Amino acid sequence: MTVNVLMPALSPTMEQGKLAKWLKSEGDAVKAGDVIAEIETDKATMEVEAVDEGVLARILVPGGTENVAVNTPIAVIAEEGESVADTADHAPIKRVGEEDKSQKQAEAVPPAPGQTAPQDQPGDANRAQTKAAVEAATPAPKATSVAEQPSKSVAPEVPEGTTMVSMTMREALRDAMAEEMRRDPAVFVIGEEVAEYQGAYKVTQGLLQEFGAKRVVDTPITEYGFAGVGVGAAFAGLRPIVEFMTFNFSMQAIDHIVNSAAKTLYMSGGQINCPIVFRGPNGAAARVAAQHSQDYTAWYAQVPGLIVIAPSNASDAKGLLKAAIRNDNPVVFLENEILYGKTSEVPALEDFVLPIGKARIARPGKDVTLVSFSIGMTYALRAADELAREGIEAEVIDLRTLRPMDMATVIDSVKKTGRCVAIEEGWPQCGVSAEIAMRVQLEAFDYLDAPVLRVTGKDTPMPYAANLEKLALPSVAEVVAAAKAVMYR
């Protein structure tokens, strides 16, 4: 009886990692609890322990292998006395990207008719949605990662011929902070685990080493307090970057974000501005349930005096975070844990700063306008791929900034397509897509050929169970169904 040792996950969102090295060799005896290998991701390092007593019969993935998918068998432990040769037939190494998506897609079937989540839809769109979902469940070509799409449309914002560098959103955010800290000594980072731990999600990796403890400040677990300290320092002329380990914890601090940071310029008749960035991962990660999976975009986007940014890719993340740090206003910068590890092309410019308040057409099209932001772009872009195969050319708009919201770009698109679907992971009532629908009917009513629809997170707290969590989030199938519904197809 042999036991497979699987590539472990270091976090719920980890999909792959590097098998850094083996500490045992084939043939070595191992006891349960023995450290047999070391695994690395861009976030952390972890030791793999043997779970059974026996002999390390076979190493399936050699030390130094990158991009080993979670749950890939990496070794075989045989019982004492068992022949190592018996273990010869084992699954080959599986790399990320090679996995068969069809199984994942099959699990993504939305609720049955009658149980359909309360999405907005006219007439018999329920049926259309179900039909689309069934279609989506059939094996589809390899899904496009969020990161692969945007680079071509970023191009107009960077000079012709600029070299592009591939990096994760995590690296892009770190570089943005490091560059701004080099540029302006008033910029500093403060938050939980930002310094010695190198960031709970490794976004501040290396900043302590370069800038020292004075400018990279670990705090106690005290969100309300350090948000207020940041605001006071910003009133007094510094430029704090306040990291929330996740935006769920910003609810502890929302009083200072809204009452102190957002309102003081107005309340002081323009005397006291608050140049501060509140940043961190927002929205659902994976399997962390209701209190760690909330999307606050709509909450903050409602507040005058705040700027709210939510990038979907590394390039926008870098250019917009640099802009946010330089901005003289309080900026709520909503990142996304699932997007941190996604790689995309970032212009290799000495000072790449993007304009705040400008949407980006991520994919041009003429038939229907899909509007989203942050991780919502994942669904929108994948849906656009699927729609294209059915001859529907969707124009996909990434809002990037939620406040101020670049509705002009959306309206121009809707005037062209006559149809609009807004997508977000947040809850439906009073959400970002509710605002988009309102503005579109107001400013492009005569151009609309169908009601504006939205695809949102479901109107429930986030469940823990994997299947329920999937149902609670928007899906590509729902976006496809909504797009077809507004096209009456």
Added chain:
Amino acid sequence: MVEESGGVTTGAPTIPAFTRDQELTAFRDMLLIRRFEEKAGQLYGMGVIGGFCHLYIGQEAVVIGVKMAARDGDQFTTSYRDHGHMLASGMEPKRVMAELAGKRGGYSKGKGGSMHMFSRTANFYGGHGIVGAPAPIGAGVAFANAYRGDGRVSLTFFGEGASNQGQVYEAFNMAALWKLPVVFIVENNRYAMGTEISRASAQIDLSKRGAAFAIPGKQIDGMDVRIVKAAADEAIEWCRNGNGPYLIEAQTYRYRGHSMSDPAKYRSKEEVQKMRADHDPIEQVRMRLIADGVSEDELKKIDANARKIVSDAADFAMADKEPDPAELWTDVLA
């Protein structure tokens, strides 16, 4: 020593004496606040000032004692009973009054009102409507001072009611941890709106509220400007020398209601009368000045001057225009 009637610690082992000039400064500055607040009360009654209006009458010695110990450049931050702190910071009475009246000449162009006023030039960082907010914000101002190493001290005031808010202790912890130059001054006027301190606080010696963070604390008679000044001297020097925060509980009393619409049901008229008669911070100074040989006439002149400044401020506020309607949309973003 604690008096049975007022519950305010009077008498310290040795009360540091003021020079005559210091007594005159304290008298003049406290009286200006007193007269200003009396006028604000009148204007509220006339409907010139609206909304909430929290008067500082009775507490003048606290902010003036601290001000006399402060150096130019030290910053003031407080909550919404803030008119006295603004005057102490050197802000112009007429522009403070205009703000109370919601006029365009006010410090916030009429958009902040009584509770929300600021002046960067006077180093006054509010004026905050959330009672505990000054603690972390004042600590943040101190963080900037430490970051720059400019030797400034953040003077951060809040009430005993606010001292029960969690954010105060979050601020205490960080201020102590990072040795921030901030003096926390709790103005204990004994009533959080209508709730007497012993009904709201398990530990009513508020100077001990920093003990868990090893912040030195001192409970003082906040009705005696000399005692406040001496305590503030010590606290500010402690901070300026890089020792971290310091906590002062200044025991004081407000003569007026919590705000202008106070039912006055939670304490007796006799209690208020006794405090006014026996402990008035301005009267104490006046008596000492008289005993020192300063003439009644000279003191009356000072009073007349304060009344003139306040009357001019009221005239300015009333004559000033409301903000231009276009101001609704300005100062939302920088």
